[in-house]
Amino acid sequence: MKYAKLGNSDLTVSRICMGCMGFGDPARGQHSWTVDEEHTREIIKRGLELGVNFYDTAIAYQSGTSERYVGRALRDFAKRDEVVVATKFLPRTQEEIGQGVTGQRHIGNMIDTSLKNLGMDHVDLYIYHMWDWQTPLYDIMDGLNRIVKAGKARYIGISNCFAWQIAKANALAEKEGFAKFVSVQGHYNLIFREEEREMVPYCEEENIALTPYSALASGRLSRLPGANDTKRAEEDAYAKFKYDATAQQDGAIIARVAELAEKRDVTMTEVSLAWLLTKVTSPVVGATKPRHIEGAAKAADLELTAEEISYLEAPYVPHPLAGVMAQNKPAAAKEKHVWSTGDQPIGGK
Ligand SMILES: NC(=O)c1ccc[n+]([C@@H]2O[C@H](COP(=O)([O-])OP(=O)(O)OC[C@H]3O[C@@H](n4cnc5c(N)ncnc54)[C@H](OP(=O)(O)O)[C@@H]3O)[C@@H](O)[C@H]2O)c1
Numbered sequence: 001m002k003y004a005k006l007g008n009s010d011l012t013v014s015r016i017c018m019g020c021m022g023f024g025d026p027a028r029g030q031h032s033w034t035v036d037e038e039h040t041r042e043i044i045k046r047g048l049e050l051g052v053n054f055y056d057t058a059i060a061y062q063s064g065t066s067e068r069y070v071g072r073a074l075r076d077f078a079k080r081d082e083v084v085v086a087t088k089f090l091p092r093t094q095e096e097i098g099q100g101v102t103g104q105r106h107i108g109n110m111i112d113t114s115l116k117n118l119g120m121d122h123v124d125l126y127i128y129h130m131w132d133w134q135t136p137l138y139d140i141m142d143g144l145n146r147i148v149k150a151g152k153a154r155y156i157g158i159s160n161c162f163a164w165q166i167a168k169a170n171a172l173a174e175k176e177g178f179a180k181f182v183s184v185q186g187h188y189n190l191i192f193r194e195e196e197r198e199m200v201p202y203c204e205e206e207n208i209a210l211t212p213y214s215a216l217a218s219g220r221l222s223r224l225p226g227a228n229d230t231k232r233a234e235e236d237a238y239a240k241f242k243y244d245a246t247a248q249q250d251g252a253i254i255a256r257v258a259e260l261a262e263k264r265d266v267t268m269t270e271v272s273l274a275w276l277l278t279k280v281t282s283p284v285v286g287a288t289k290p291r292h293i294e295g296a297a298k299a300a301d302l303e304l305t306a307e308e309i310s311y312l313e314a315p316y317v318p319h320p321l322a323g324v325m326a327q328n329k330p331a332a333a334k335e336k337h338v339w340s341t342g343d344q345p346i347g348g349k
Helices: 037-049 061-077 094-099 103-118 137-149 163-176 199-206 231-235 237-264 268-277 290-301 306-313 323-327
Strands: 003-005 012-014 017-019 054-056 084-089 123-128 153-159 181-185 284-286
Touching: 017 037, 037 061, 037 290, 061 084, 061 103, 084 103, 103 123, 103 137, 123 137, 123 181, 137 153, 137 163, 153 163, 163 181, 163 199, 237 268, 237 306, 237 323, 268 290, 268 306, 284 290
Parallel strands: 017 054, 017 284, 054 084, 084 123, 123 153, 153 181
Antiparallel strands: 003 012
């Protein structure tokens, strides 16, 4: 495994981050395809053996059960200061807004619930999961600064935002002397490259780490369409929503990934992640089996040539925004989120 500094922070992270959205109780949330605690433990154990020290979960994943499984596994198999644990908080609900719960209090409540779920006294990276159009930015940044000051989060990151949003947030933080975002978790992979116009150059300029999610387009960059269709491939409506509309044009890129994989005698997963690793600090890769993290870990050692990179990139055409980013606008703030089942996160036992 290779390692890198996470932007302007002191955190050293593996170049592959384990995405933990696929862990948790399948009866308790958005996804029916998540793996139970026993399988979660096996996958995390394998990740640790391979040198993966960076784990990404969220309070939203299966109503907090992902956090619980991940917390228990990391506490059992790793030393706390040898892993980098990231989790995320949600926007305020309509009920909270109605009850007058401020952004600051909301963030305080969310981190306390996540720490309880994880069984930890702090997280290394606390991520603003999606832009909260109904809460003043000052309250969000003040709330985050308070939990950093309280030692509950070492650093803060942001996910699903436009470059102007993080630029505005970090400018406010700078002015007020608050903690600034050190990383961005955006949707970025070979078949969805909308981050390249504004976000990638902005982060390069500011030394902010890119830790993109759905690095394999939820499996679409790991196999040819129709090959070995998995439980997840069949049931993941959220991923279908993100990728089905552009499947035909994306097919040309996926075919090139397969062609290059055969030529280099590696897997499609390795080619897809090796490409992303030329652009970002640490892609967040989901795993539902130990062999998935084994395959992903190998990508850190694959070097693509400049010609191979151009070959993979050439067929791309701009895509409309999909998933959470398609709802990143004031008018959508009160709509049901694409990822949401209405099942509220639960506090830990
Ligand atoms: N911030 C956000 O809003 C947000 C949104 C989405 C995801 N995320 C984060 O990003 C992580 C990853 O996202 P994701 O799961 O959508 O996408 P992903 O990493 O693009 O895809 C993961 C899927 O790819 C397949 N796969 C992985 N490694 C493989 C290998 N070595 N060989 C063959 N197939 C392999 C598996 O599919 P099968 O299970 O079908 O075999 C796996 O479930 C999540 O766990 C979560 O932590 C964040």
